[in-house]
Amino acid sequence: MAYKANDTKNENVTLGALTGSLRDYKAMTGTNMLSRTDGFFDWQEERRRCDLWPYAKSTATAPKTHCAAKTDSGFAMEGVNFASQDYLSLSSHPAVKEAAVEAIKEYGVHSAGSAALLGNTRHSLLLEQRITAFLDGRETVLYPTGWSAGFAAIQGFVRPDDHVVMDVLAHSCLQEGARASTRNIHYHGHLNIRAMERRLQKIRASDTENGILLVTESLFSMHSDTPDIAAMRALCDEYDAVLLVDCAHDFGSMADDGRGHMSLQNVLHDVDIIIGSFSKTFASNGGFISVKDRASAEYLKYYSATQTFSNALSPVQAAAVLAAFDIVDSAEGRDRRRKLMDNILYMRSEMTKVGLETLGDPSAIVPVRVGAEGLARIASRELSGLGAIANLVEYPAVPQGGARFRVQVMSDHSHADVDQLVRLMLQAMRNAEKEYLVLCDQHPSLMKNQRAAAPALDSVRDAA
Numbered sequence: 001m002a003y004k005a006n007d008t009k010n011e012n013v014t015l016g017a018l019t020g021s022l023r024d025y026k027a028m029t030g031t032n033m034l035s036r037t038d039g040f041f042d043w044q045e046e047r048r049r050c051d052l053w054p055y056a057k058s059t060a061t062a063p064k065t066h067c068a069a070k071t072d073s074g075f076a077m078e079g080v081n082f083a084s085q086d087y088l089s090l091s092s093h094p095a096v097k098e099a100a101v102e103a104i105k106e107y108g109v110h111s112a113g114s115a116a117l118l119g120n121t122r123h124s125l126l127l128e129q130r131i132t133a134f135l136d137g138r139e140t141v142l143y144p145t146g147w148s149a150g151f152a153a154i155q156g157f158v159r160p161d162d163h164v165v166m167d168v169l170a171h172s173c174l175q176e177g178a179r180a181s182t183r184n185i186h187y188h189g190h191l192n193i194r195a196m197e198r199r200l201q202k203i204r205a206s207d208t209e210n211g212i213l214l215v216t217e218s219l220f221s222m223h224s225d226t227p228d229i230a231a232m233r234a235l236c237d238e239y240d241a242v243l244l245v246d247c248a249h250d251f252g253s254m255a256d257d258g259r260g261h262m263s264l265q266n267v268l269h270d271v272d273i274i275i276g277s278f279s280k281t282f283a284s285n286g287g288f289i290s291v292k293d294r295a296s297a298e299y300l301k302y303y304s305a306t307q308t309f310s311n312a313l314s315p316v317q318a319a320a321v322l323a324a325f326d327i328v329d330s331a332e333g334r335d336r337r338r339k340l341m342d343n344i345l346y347m348r349s350e351m352t353k354v355g356l357e358t359l360g361d362p363s364a365i366v367p368v369r370v371g372a373e374g375l376a377r378i379a380s381r382e383l384s385g386l387g388a389i390a391n392l393v394e395y396p397a398v399p400q401g402g403a404r405f406r407v408q409v410m411s412d413h414s415h416a417d418v419d420q421l422v423r424l425m426l427q428a429m430r431n432a433e434k435e436y437l438v439l440c441d442q443h444p445s446l447m448k449n450q451r452a453a454a455p456a457l458d459s460v461r462d463a464a
């Protein structure tokens with residue numbers, strides 16, 4: 001079965017498939033914790049019947065600039081691929097593939113156990129040294145995924161009486177790490193420095209005994225925007241807090257030297273705890289925590305659960321990341337970042353020219369605003385049918401009424417690929433708007449929904 005644009009008739013699209021969100025099924029009640037998942041499944045199936053469930057797709061070919069994929073109902077799609085986080089296109093680089101093959105020949109595919117036992121390999125030790133050198137001698141601890149590194153950086157250091165101050169939009173790994181560690185979590189409005197200061201002031205007014213961790217990301221991946229890290233450092237100094245920055249998306253892919261916003265803002269030495277991921281620019285899986293001294297690094301190795309009680313990076317992953325690092329930290333890496341940024345700026349300007357609204361600042365993630373969830377679900381179906389692949393993100397990952405495509409650009413994309421995406425996205429939006437207007441006539445509550453949701457995006461930033 002192949003997807004075709006606009007081949008779903010309006011009368012087949014139900015109100016339930018256009019509305020509702022994952023948030024509706026998070027709180028569950030009832031004694032049987034398995035059967036109470038039925039409500040979510042019914043909603044998901046309703047969306048599937050309407051071809052409006054764009055998640056859990058699988059690639060049928062390598063996820064390069066063009067690829068073939070399938071929905072989880074088996075519908076095939078094929079076309080330009082803007083849904084890969086392989087920002088420097090290193091996953092298909094011959095040197096990275098060769099390094100992985102050589103590691104398999106030498107080691108097989110398994111690390112023996114947790115890094116706290118026998119899980120390290122020659123490749124993982126070299127990778128630690130590589131990151132340490134790249135970050136000016138800071139200590140490095142590797143993790144099986146970036147998520148587990150983010151979680152560990154909080155769970156490893158924060159104790160129940162401590163405080164975590166964090167952005168309302170902080171990534172799930174940071175929020176879950178905080179929840180696992182303390183009840184003293186203080187959220188502030190997105191990127192809002194004054195709100196951070198108010199939280200810190202209030203905490204220190206009543207608690208001078210315990211620690212405070214101020215948590216942010218150097219590039220928020222749903223919004224493509226960035227905090228003022230120097231201002232956060234100053235706050236940490238004033239209120240005796242520790243600064244954690246998760247650099248998953250810009251580390252390796254941004255700034256001339258590849259150190260992302262830490263380099264662009266010249267704050268590498270101002271950050272106490274750096275989190276990185278290998279699943280984006282570094283073409284593999286895994287992550288790391290970088291701290292300033294050996295004591296903190298050694299502590300993490302035995303007190304952060306996802307390090308101590310989880311199998312270490314496999315030798316294949318470590319070797320692939322190491323080879324990717326060599327490229328990131330070379331003239332070729334610079335050229336790839338330049339090409340990537342050229343694609344990003346070109347895409348943003350071409351989208352604007354045709355009236356598509358891009359959000360945030362230039363990075364490998366270009367969020368393209370759609371708006372109401374129902375409209376966005378139809379636009380996503382249309383885009384796949386027309387021959388372009390880009391991920392849809394909707395509430396609760398982004399504010400209600402702020403659904404968007406999260407377009408991910410790679411250095412191997414050409415301007416022709418970008419032109420194609422812009423053309424197909426415009427067409428998909430037009431098809432979707434036409435269909436959605438008819439549906440709004442059939443279901444007047446849809447219109448109300450959309451009006452109520454419109455201001456939600458701004459309120460995230462302004463939240464006190």
Ligand SMILES: Cc1ncc(COP(=O)(O)O)c(C=O)c1O
Pocket residue numbers: 145146147148150171173217221246247248249277278279280285286287
């Ligand atoms: C800010 C942030 N931290 C951590 C992660 C998790 O990284 P990984 O995919 O390596 O587990 C992500 C993933 O997208 C992320 O955006």
